[in-house]
Amino acid sequence: MTPDRSVMVEHAPAKLNLYLHVLGRRPDGYHELDSLVVFADVHDTVAVRPADRLTLEIDGPFAPALAGEAAGDNLVTRAAVLLGRATGREEPGVAITLTKRLPVASGIGGGSADAAACLRALARLWDIGGDDSRLAPIATRLGADVPVCLSGRPAYFGGIGDIVDPAPPLPPCAVVLVNPGTPLATPAVFKARSGAFSLPARFDGEPPADAAALATLLAARGNDLTAPARTLVPAIGEVLEALGRTPGCLLARLSGSGATCFALYADREEAAAAAAGLESRHPGWWIRAGGLLA
Ligand SMILES: C[C@@](CO)(OP(=O)(O)O)[C@H](O)COP(=O)(O)OP(=O)(O)OC[C@H]1O[C@@H](n2ccc(N)nc2=O)[C@H](O)[C@@H]1O
Numbered sequence: 001m002t003p004d005r006s007v008m009v010e011h012a013p014a015k016l017n018l019y020l021h022v023l024g025r026r027p028d029g030y031h032e033l034d035s036l037v038v039f040a041d042v043h044d045t046v047a048v049r050p051a052d053r054l055t056l057e058i059d060g061p062f063a064p065a066l067a068g069e070a071a072g073d074n075l076v077t078r079a080a081v082l083l084g085r086a087t088g089r090e091e092p093g094v095a096i097t098l099t100k101r102l103p104v105a106s107g108i109g110g111g112s113a114d115a116a117a118c119l120r121a122l123a124r125l126w127d128i129g130g131d132d133s134r135l136a137p138i139a140t141r142l143g144a145d146v147p148v149c150l151s152g153r154p155a156y157f158g159g160i161g162d163i164v165d166p167a168p169p170l171p172p173c174a175v176v177l178v179n180p181g182t183p184l185a186t187p188a189v190f191k192a193r194s195g196a197f198s199l200p201a202r203f204d205g206e207p208p209a210d211a212a213a214l215a216t217l218l219a220a221r222g223n224d225l226t227a228p229a230r231t232l233v234p235a236i237g238e239v240l241e242a243l244g245r246t247p248g249c250l251l252a253r254l255s256g257s258g259a260t261c262f263a264l265y266a267d268r269e270e271a272a273a274a275a276a277g278l279e280s281r282h283p284g285w286w287i288r289a290g291g292l293l294a
């Protein structure tokens with residue numbers, strides 16, 4: 001069968017905050033952050049094709065989690081409307097299919113990754129360069145995590161997510177992602193945060209030579225949203241303990257505002273074995289093994 005060249009398909013990979021420091025709170029309520037962000041080869045998929053009018057179809061295992069929301073509220077639809085307007089298309093005639101494999105409201109930026117993937121797919125469909133200056137402001141408007149997801153590469157992010165700088169070279173590394181099944185809204189976690197703010201903690205010196213060296217650098221940093229997230233979803237503590245006990249685990253940590261946690265391993269076999277062990281003990285958890293995207 002001939003492939004349909006008018007369909008543009010983009011992966012929307014899970015975002016992981018290897019460390020996340022909250023530096024302060026702005027008068028508008030948003031928080032200044034310092035984070036090292038990477039992407040895993042576990043992803044949603046966004047496909048776009050020309051159509052008479054803007055439509056959205058959602059399939060995949062987590063489609064039901066978005067069924068209660070209007071199509072117009074979905075970040076992919078909002079991305080299409082904003083990019084359409086910026087390029088003179090009042091009615092962006094495009095049919096979007098979102099395959100939702102990442103848990104919703106889970107700290108791995110699925111919605112942000114979907115929005116970024118939709119922008120990339122539409123840029124290809126509408127022949128807009130991927131580095132077009134109209135894309136970045138739209139990404140910022142869609143959400144704090146969207147600019148880094150648009151780049152799709154390991155990056156430091158700062159400000160409220162609007163500053164994206166390239167990360168240092170990172171070693172090959174395998175991961176296991178675990179979500180205990182409770183959605184956790186980002187605003188609630190920031191609201192529950194208390195206590196002193198942290199300092200920025202970008203790496204200095206030589207980049208880490210291997211996964212163990214990366215884990216050592218990360219162990220000296222943290223995710224400042226862990227304590228408030230654990231208060232709201234106590235199962236996060238159970239997930240972190242279970243990940244930490246798996247053979248070969250170099251570091252177990254919460255991603256973003258949670259409740260998804262990740263663990264780092266030196267190779268994919270160890271990660272796959274850890275995931276298999278956890279699946280047998282915790283059939284209700286969402287568990288995926290994979291690698292980090294370079
Ligand atoms: C915390 C992070 C870390 O990567 O990830 P997630 O847990 O959402 O994946 C992000 O900064 C989240 O990005 P995103 O989910 O796009 O946030 P937004 O929709 O823009 O903001 C949702 C709400 O979170 C709070 N918020 C978000 C970002 C930020 N720097 N400071 C904040 O205080 C605000 O209350 C805001 O109204």
Ligand SMILES: Nc1ncnc2c1ncn2[C@@H]1O[C@H](COP(=O)(O)OP(=O)(O)O)[C@@H](O)[C@H]1O
Nearest residue numbers: 074075104105106107108109110111112114186
């Ligand atoms: N395509 C989408 N995927 C997931 N959530 C979406 C999407 N579009 C809009 N949302 C809304 O964004 C919220 C945050 O979703 P998500 O990006 O999955 O979480 P997080 O910010 O914790 O990483 C959801 O609760 C949902 O209401």
